[in-house]
Amino acid sequence: MITFLFAASVVLVTILLVYELWIGSTLPRHKFGLHFFVTSVWDPIFDQFGALPFIYGTLVTAGVSLILAVPLGIGAAIFLAELAPARVSDILEFFIDLLAAVPSVIYGLLGVFIVIPLMREYIQPGLKKSLGFLPLFQGPAYGVGFLTAGVVLAIMVIPYIISVSREVLLSVPRDQREAALALGATRWESTWKVVVPFARTGIMGSIFLALARALGETMAVTMVIGNTPTISASLFSPGYSIAAVIANEFTEATGDLYLQSLIELGLVLFLLTFILNGLARLLIVITSQRGSEMGQA
């Protein structure tokens, strides 16, 4: 069967992808072992490669983006699923879908010319004045850095959180809401204490999905993070992320060990997103199944 061959080729491609990443990173895996993940020297001249600053940068920027995006995204999803009339909700969802379709290099472009100056001139000095006693908000305001990358990432992942959370919230059976309202709950109480807890696993799923996307995002982060391998408690400090270092150095990598170290970073990124995507899908499936079971009962 011809169609079977095509379907099987999808599986084959996936296996080949993992294989290539694994084989492609043989040298650094043997030479550095687990030290690769805990050392922070990245020195192509002396063939010393440690991935810690990149892993740190990836996690910090993704973390910042989630802190900003989760409340906003879930709030908007609640509005779309619970409050807005179906027509309005559909129109807004259409815009959200378009937002999700904006390519990351465009976010990067706006990041470079709008977010960075805004950060340098207003937001970072403002934060320093008001919250400067925290180590998070100290140091010179360059504009580029962890915080800026986190903000741009947040804008990018919000549509994902909204779309998935909205779907999940809409799958909560109607009787749940009605029961809460009949017991005298206000509209918000029925939403926050009944509907949202019911959809909690699915909303978690949407967050994991957003996290996976934030971790793997390349262009927008590369353009605003500053591209300096540093580990610093300050969010103002320029940093580097796994995806960004691959994007910047891959074509310039001289020597097998250098190139293969970058491929190993790709492998790390692949594994991270693989685990997160799997978890996310599981959580979303669990919630929507629970919803349909309750709906039938």
Next chain:
Amino acid sequence: MSSNLRWRKFVSSFMLTMTGVCAVVAVAVLFFILGYLVYHGGTSINWSFFTKLPAPVGETGGGMANAIVGSGKLLLLAALIGVPIGFLGAIYLAEFSGSSVAFVVRYSADLLNGVPSIVIGIFAYSLAVLPFKHFSTLAGGLALGLMMIPITLRSTEEFLRAVPRALREGAMALGASKWKTIATVIVPAAYRGILTAVLLAFARVAGETAPLLFTAFGNRFWSPGWNQPTASLPVMIFTYAIAPYEDWHRQAWAAGLVLLGLILIINILARAILARGVAVPRS
């Protein structure tokens, strides 16, 4: 009416208003992006942007004709790889497969879909750049094609599954073979959906930059044939935006406007096709 109740009612309307604010902010971002691009891109776009090669570094003027053609070639290749595999694979999943094989295929497709685009770039690099020792249009097209497969596959499958069972059985009852049923009944019934799926996958890869960085690379001149590095709009936006030249920034905005316009139009078109009604009445 106790003060407690009044407080609860206040909290309720306050929080609900806040969720509305969240939604407005999220949607406002889209219009902000659009407005800014139209403003900056619109003032910097001109005829030579579409017709001229990039000017030598340091000179102003020039255009991105080679990048526009390059993007077109890359997307053509991507569609040649992604659409057949995605489409036929989806037919297999929806019509032929047993559940365990289907699970493995679906799982792989989802896995592939979640792979960060930069990792797809590494993969295409090791498949199509390393063996030939040079960057090429082919390698870039392969990277984009690989990204198109899972998106096309999964959404096409959903639309095929939505075709009512009665149609299948009707065709079979008239003595059509399975293949004939698929080719003359099921696929035509789902064609709007399939077209939408393909268009959306196309729009998605059209803006991808990361997988092109070390496959198609870049080129400041025309790229003849398929076997040489080529410029593409997204990569041009990237290199021009981070370059220190004022005139390059202007062109980056223009390119951003063209690219985003193209992608949004394809998206809206795809949704319009689907919204024009499902061709088959639901059973």
